[in-house]
Amino acid sequence: MAPVPRVARGWRLFIFYSCALLLTGLVSMLFADLLWRTGWSTSRTVLMVLFVVLFLFAAIGCTHGLYGFVLRMFGDDRCITHLKEYRGQSIAGISTAIVFPVYNEDVVRVCEGLRATYESLAKTGQLECFDFFILSDSTNPDKWVEEERRWYDLVRELDALGRIHYRRRLNNEGRKCGNVRDFLNAWGRRYRYFMVCDADSVMRGETLVDLVKLMEVHPTAGLIQTVPATVNCESLFGRIQQFANRLYAPIYIAGLNYWALDLGNYWGHNAIIRTEPFMQFCDLPQLPGRKPFGGQILSHDFVEAALLSRENWEVWFAYDLEGSYEEAPQAMIENAQRERRWCQGNLQHSLVLFAKGLRGVSRLHLMLGICGYLAGPLWLAFLLTFNWICWFHKHTGLSDIPVHAFTPYLNLSATAHALLIFVICMVVIMLPKMLVLIDLSYDSQRRRAFGGLARATTGVVAETVFSTLHAPLLMLWHTRFVLINLLGVSTGWWPQKRAADGTPWTYAIRRHWGHTLFGLVWGAFMWSLGPSLFWWFTPMLAGMILSIPLSVFTSRRGLGARARKLGLFLTPEEIAPPPELVALRANMKVHEITEDTSPRRPHAGLAEAVLDPYVNAIHVSLLREKRLNPVYAEQLAGMGVGSPQVRALGEKLLTVGPDKLTPAERLLIMADESAMVWLYHEAWLRQSLAPWWKASIRGYSRQDES
Amino acid sequence: MNGLGALTDSAGHLAGRPLEEWNAAYEKVENYFHALRVRNKALLGRLVLRVLERAAGRAPAEPEHSATQLAAEEMDRIVIEWFAEVLQMPPANADQMLSTRGRLALLLADMPGRWQEQFLRPGPWPKEFISAMRETYLRAGPDFQLSKMTPRPFDLGPITSLQNLGKFPYVRMLTAWVFWGLLLIFIFWLTHAGERSFWEQCGIVFSGVVRFFEHLFHRG
Numbered sequence: 012m013a014p015v016p017r018v019a020r021g022w023r024l025f026i027f028y029s030c031a032l033l034l035t036g037l038v039s040m041l042f043a044d045l046l047w048r049t050g051w052s053t054s055r056t057v058l059m060v061l062f063v064v065l066f067l068f069a070a071i072g073c074t075h076g077l078y079g080f081v082l083r084m085f086g087d088d089r090c091i092t093h094l095k096e097y098r099g100q101s102i103a104g105i106s107t108a109i110v111f112p113v114y115n116e117d118v119v120r121v122c123e124g125l126r127a128t129y130e131s132l133a134k135t136g137q138l139e140c141f142d143f144f145i146l147s148d149s150t151n152p153d154k155w156v157e158e159e160r161r162w163y164d165l166v167r168e169l170d171a172l173g174r175i176h177y178r179r180r181l182n183n184e185g186r187k188c189g190n191v192r193d194f195l196n197a198w199g200r201r202y203r204y205f206m207v208c209d210a211d212s213v214m215r216g217e218t219l220v221d222l223v224k225l226m227e228v229h230p231t232a233g234l235i236q237t238v239p240a241t242v243n244c245e246s247l248f249g250r251i252q253q254f255a256n257r258l259y260a261p262i263y264i265a266g267l268n269y270w271a272l273d274l275g276n277y278w279g280h281n282a283i284i285r286t287e288p289f290m291q292f293c294d295l296p297q298l299p300g301r302k303p304f305g306g307q308i309l310s311h312d313f314v315e316a317a318l319l320s321r322e323n324w325e326v327w328f329a330y331d332l333e334g335s336y337e338e339a340p341q342a343m344i345e346n347a348q349r350e351r352r353w354c355q356g357n358l359q360h361s362l363v364l365f366a367k368g369l370r371g372v373s374r375l376h377l378m379l380g381i382c383g384y385l386a387g388p389l390w391l392a393f394l395l396t397f398n399w400i401c402w403f404h405k406h407t408g409l410s411d412i413p414v415h416a417f418t419p420y421l422n423l424s425a426t427a428h429a430l431l432i433f434v435i436c437m438v439v440i441m442l443p444k445m446l447v448l449i450d451l452s453y454d455s456q457r458r459r460a461f462g463g464l465a466r467a468t469t470g471v472v473a474e475t476v477f478s479t480l481h482a483p484l485l486m487l488w489h490t491r492f493v494l495i496n497l498l499g500v501s502t503g504w505w506p507q508k509r510a511a512d513g514t515p516w517t518y519a520i521r522r523h524w525g526h527t528l529f530g531l532v533w534g535a536f537m538w539s540l541g542p543s544l545f546w547w548f549t550p551m552l553a554g555m556i557l558s559i560p561l562s563v564f565t566s567r568r569g570l571g572a573r574a575r576k577l578g579l580f581l582t583p584e585e586i587a588p589p590p591e592l593v594a595l596r597a598n599m600k601v602h603e604i605t606e607d608t609s610p611r612r613p614h615a616g617l618a619e620a621v622l623d624p625y626v627n628a629i630h631v632s633l634l635r636e637k638r639l640n641p642v643y644a645e646q647l648a649g650m651g652v653g654s655p656q657v658r659a660l661g662e663k664l665l666t667v668g669p670d671k672l673t674p675a676e677r678l679l680i681m682a683d684e685s686a687m688v689w690l691y692h693e694a695w696l697r698q699s700l701a702p703w704w705k706a707s708i709r710g711y712s713r714q715d716e717s
Numbered sequence: 718m719n720g721l722g723a724l725t726d727s728a729g730h731l732a733g734r735p736l737e738e739w740n741a742a743y744e745k746v747e748n749y750f751h752a753l754r755v756r757n758k759a760l761l762g763r764l765v766l767r768v769l770e771r772a773a774g775r776a777p778a779e780p781e782h783s784a785t786q787l788a789a790e791e792m793d794r795i796v797i798e799w800f801a802e803v804l805q806m807p808p809a810n811a812d813q814m815l816s817t818r819g820r821l822a823l824l825l826a827d828m829p830g831r832w833q834e835q836f837l838r839p840g841p842w843p844k845e846f847i848s849a850m851r852e853t854y855l856r857a858g859p860d861f862q863l864s865k866m867t868p869r870p871f872d873l874g875p876i877t878s879l880q881n882l883g884k885f886p887y888v889r890m891l892t893a894w895v896f897w898g899l900l901l902i903f904i905f906w907l908t909h910a911g912e913r914s915f916w917e918q919c920g921i922v923f924s925g926v927v928r929f930f931e932h933l934f935h936r937g
Contacts, residue, residue: 021890032897039901176858196863296871366872624752625754628818631817688814688816691816696789
């Protein structure tokens with residue numbers, strides 16, 4: 012492929028990162044001077060290095076905010092939506108697949124998100140250009156059967172047979188990217204583009220059409236990533252995150268686009284991808300070595316973008332396209348679980364960082380991703396080193412020796428000097444938030460969308476208070492995750508137990524007792540060093556000590572609703588919900604009211620797949636269709652499907668019930684078409700069945716009574 | 718009397734079987750029709766009775782089979798025969814596949830919602846029902862268009878990359894930043910090294926630079 016003409020980005024990159032380095036250099040000089048005047052030592056060298064690295068991270072963040080602000084104020088002509096006129100572009104005859112890879116997800120939510128997207132797309136009149144796929148990797152039989160059932164219901168209700176498809180893989184090799192690869196191997200050549208959505212994604216129809224048009228007018232674009240707005244959060248934590256995402260993201264992403272341009276990044280969902288180059292270049296190899304670094308690349312998205320860029324395909328952020336939505340964790344612990352997955356994936360990128368042929372900007376994306384998780388342990392190391400210096404200073408009784416420093420030029424006392432550095436750090440951290448508010452004050456439409464400047468400002472202040480308390484917990488979590496990954500040790504992470512209204516107290520205590528204890532011990536240590544020092548650390552210590560109530564209370568929907576009543580953390584989608592989200596919420600409410608939400612019996616999915624005449628028919632029909640794909644046929648044969656052993660397992664299932672079979676055996680039976688047909692027949696006709704079956708059959712009459 | 722139309726005999730039996738047995742059979746058949754979403758109670762009752770009538774007809778001749786078993790077999794047979802008739806497919810040797818096909822057709826034609834009254838009714842049936850039953854089919858995906866993605870060579874070797882540092886695309890930019898860092902360290906050293914003043918430090922550096930060049934030219 013001929014090299015694609017590129018936008019000159021060298022100067023932009025140089026100027027952008029030079030700002031961050033200039034700032035870091037100057038403030039580091041001041042910090043070094045402060046350390047110097049109290050007498051240099053090895054521990055101070057460590058502290059200095061940590062300060063430089065940490066400040067650089069903060070400065071890069073601040074520079075993103077600053078550039079984003081300037082670009083938003085004065086316009087950005089280097090945004091993909093402004094480069095060429097695209098709205099008049101026809102997409103007739105162009106086929107695009109919208110894929111929803113799912114893995115044991117909330118099936119109702121997946122289907123309703125798809126429904127909202129489908130209906131929104133139907134309103135554009137361009138539905139015939141799109142096909143939808145639910146790509147299941149679910150290993151839970153109950154989820155598998157529910158997916159089939161709800162997929163059929165959805166297809167029937169939308170009259171979308173042949174438009175919304177369902178496929179479950181026989182094994183989930185390669186996880187999400189393996190799932191997408193399997194789709195591409197089966198159907199990829201039918202579609203010029205494909206769009207990846209997460210299980211919780213919702214896309215506006217016009218946005219989908221716009222993305223296809225953008226791809227059409229930019230034939231060198233390999234991928235366009237939208238910036239999904241976080242929506243539908245109800246808990247206090249969720250609403251704070253949602254507010255921060257909606258308010259700050261546009262400015263940060265504008266800053267990111269300033270230097271990334273056509274070497275942007277991919278976040279794994281809500282993005283459109285050109286199928287052909289993706290299939291050609293983006294099949295990811297296994298990394299050498301053992302887990303957690305070796306093996307399959309977990310955060311595949313960054314690497315896929317880098318591979319497309321390596322082959323001169325453009326990757327853009329369409330950050331000004333509205334109508335791309337996702338949901339976010341509703342509680343701190345849930346959020347940390349997600350962070351852990353991402354942490355492992357991002358740290359793995361350290362192996363890819365030096366891969367041959369990658370573009371420099373792609374390496375920068377990878378590096379920033381890694382730094383995002385290294386910042387936590389580095390911050391902790393900085394604080395501990397600082398504490399060590401204070402302790403050493405106190406217990407050795409050594410006094411400061413005044414030496415030559417900048418002080419004569421700056422005319423500052425040591426306290427004022429330290430305060431100056433502290434204020435600069437705070438300004439660097441807070442400046443983007445202030446710029447966001449200034450930006451908001453100049454944009455009346457956006458201001459109204461956030462409930463007015465006063466409410467937005469109050470929200471920013473409250474969000475800042477919360478993130479001050481949350482940041483030390485993230486620091487501890489990230490440190491743990493990084494250490495776990497570096498040591499290659501996996502400490503079990505129990506699935507979260509969510510109560511109807513957020514995190515239960517017992518669960519919060521189990522997950523946070525370590526943070527609380529750490530905060531108490533550290534607080535006592537700081538107090539022993541001196542009350543004046545202790546007070547400086549109180550915001551950080553408070554986050555740790557109060558982690559349990561903070562985690563519980565912020566996970567509550569009631570508090571989220573109360574904050575909303577007070578006008579706190581309002582977002583445009585809360586004030587004026589777009590039609591697709593209104594539809595989604597309404598449909599979810601209908602499910603909530605009309606469906607039995609009590610826990611289902613164990614193996615209810617298996618019972619349904621065997622006994623329900625329609626679910627069994629759908630299940631068998633889908634299994635039969637699988638055999639048309641030689642790859643699946645081979646896999647089925649390899650599993651032993653159709654063999655007498657499976658029939659024997661089926662016999663065991665009928666006579667002793669599903670509890671006596673292993674999960675793998677149950678899945679094997681469910682993957683065997685002939686066994687499922689036979690089981691249906693036997694379960695309804697045979698008299699000598701395990702009590703579990705008899706109870707399941709009786710369930711049909713109870714269903715009717717209810 | 719064999720059928721269920723009669724009342725119980727003197728022993729309290731129906732078609733030669735105790736009432737409890739027929740009750741269990743009734744429950745089984747009713748559950749099956751419930752599972753098929755036959756919601757109309759009148760229709761449901763009639764269908765169950767129809768099945769039980771046939772089972773009762775067989776009962777005296779097959780004492781080794783329970784009423785429930787006979788009823789279950791008749792229920793299956795009635796449904797399969799009806800599927801064969803509606804779908805115009807031979808029932809023999811293919812009853813299990815026919816059952817699946819028939820149930821799928823019922824679902825796709827929306828029997829529970831639109832055609833409940835037609836279920837198990839002998840023909841002729843409305844044309845719309847017939848076409849809905851015969852012409853609809855379930856496809857979970859479009860036709861496969863198979864291909865195979867294969868990973869391309871991916872050289873991760875950091876050493877190789879480090880060897881080629883000179884070819885690194887932003888090497889000049891990185892050099893400028895490194896220079897900026899070194900400059901800061903140099904300024905810091907100048908202003909903080911021991912008791913000497915700033916100008917004394919500059920003098921030392923300057924004389925060092927002069928000596929370096931003298932040495933260089935002397936060698937040259």
